[in-house]
Amino acid sequence: MTDNTGFPPIVNQEATILILGSMPGQKSLEKQQYYAHPRNSFWPIIYQLFNVDKKLNYEQCKKLLLSNNIALWDVLRSCYRAGSLDSNIDHSSIETNDFKSFFIKYPGIKHVFFNGAKAELLFKNEVLKYMINSDGLSCHKLPSTSPAHASMSYEEKLKKWKLIKNVDSTTG
Numbered sequence: 630m631t632d633n634t635g636f637p638p639i640v641n642q643e644a645t646i647l648i649l650g651s652m653p654g655q656k657s658l659e660k661q662q663y664y665a666h667p668r669n670s671f672w673p674i675i676y677q678l679f680n681v682d683k684k685l686n687y688e689q690c691k692k693l694l695l696s697n698n699i700a701l702w703d704v705l706r707s708c709y710r711a712g713s714l715d716s717n718i719d720h721s722s723i724e725t726n727d728f729k730s731f732f733i734k735y736p737g738i739k740h741v742f743f744n745g746a747k748a749e750l751l752f753k754n755e756v757l758k759y760m761i762n763s764d765g766l767s768c769h770k771l772p773s774t775s776p777a778h779a780s781m782s783y784e785e786k787l788k789k790w791k792l793i794k795n796v797d798s799t800t801g
Contacts, residue, residue: 632722633658634707638731639691640700646740646793648694651748652705654713654775662687663701666713668776670783671744674790699793700738702726704751714777718747725755732766740796741766745773767796 635653656666664671672690676682679697694701709722732738743749749770757768771793772778772786 632707633710635703635705635726636661636663638700638702638726639663639694640702640731640735641695642735643695643698643737644700644735645698645737646742646796647700647702647735647738648742648744648793649748649752650701650703650744651751652703652708652710652718656713664774666776669774670776670786671774673783674774674787677787678790678794698737700735702731704748704756713775716747723751723755725751728756739765739767741768742793743768743770745775745778746770747773769796 633652640647650663653663654666654669657663659665672685675690675693676685679693681693685693691701704725705718705723706726707722707724709719741752743752749768752768769792772781772789774786778786
C-alpha cells in the first residue's frame with residue numbers, strides 16, 4: 630500500500646456546484662491532475678456537457694469548470710491504497726479534506742455531485758454527519774467515470790451526468 634495525498638480544490642467564489650471524487654488514482658497522482666487516466670470519462674463527459682468539441686489542455690479544463698460555476702475536489706485528503714481502486718483504500722488510514730472551512734469560504738456551493746458510490750459513502754459517513762450546518766446542500770450520486778466502472782456505457786453515464794446541467798440552470 631502507498632500513502633496517497635490528494636490535490637487542492639479547483640474552485641472560485643462563483644462556484645455553485647461541487648463535484649467530489651474519492652481520491653485521485655495513480656495516473657492522476659503521477660501527473661498531478663484530476664482524472665488524468667486516459668480511459669477515465671470525466672473530461673470527455675464535461676466536454677460534451679458544455680459543448681466543447683476539441684481536447685483541452687489541463688489548464689483549459691480547469692477554466693472550463695470554473696467558467697461554468699463548478700468546483701472539483703475529493704473527499705479524502707490522504708489515505709493508504711494499493712493501486713487506484715477505491716475498494717483498496719485502507720479505511721483506517723483515511724483523512725478527509727476540511728469541508729467545514731471549505732463551505733464557509735465558498736458559501737455559494739449548494740449542490741454536491743459525487744463521482745461514484747465510494748465518494749458519496751465517504752462524504753456521508755466521514756463528513757456530512759459532522760457538519761453542523763448542511764441544510765440547503767443538495768447531494769446527488771452520479772455513476773463513476775472511472776474505467777473500472779465498466780458495467781455502464783459511456784452514453785449511459787453521460788445521460789446521468791446531464792443532471793449537473795439541469796441543476797445548474799436552476800441555480801441563481
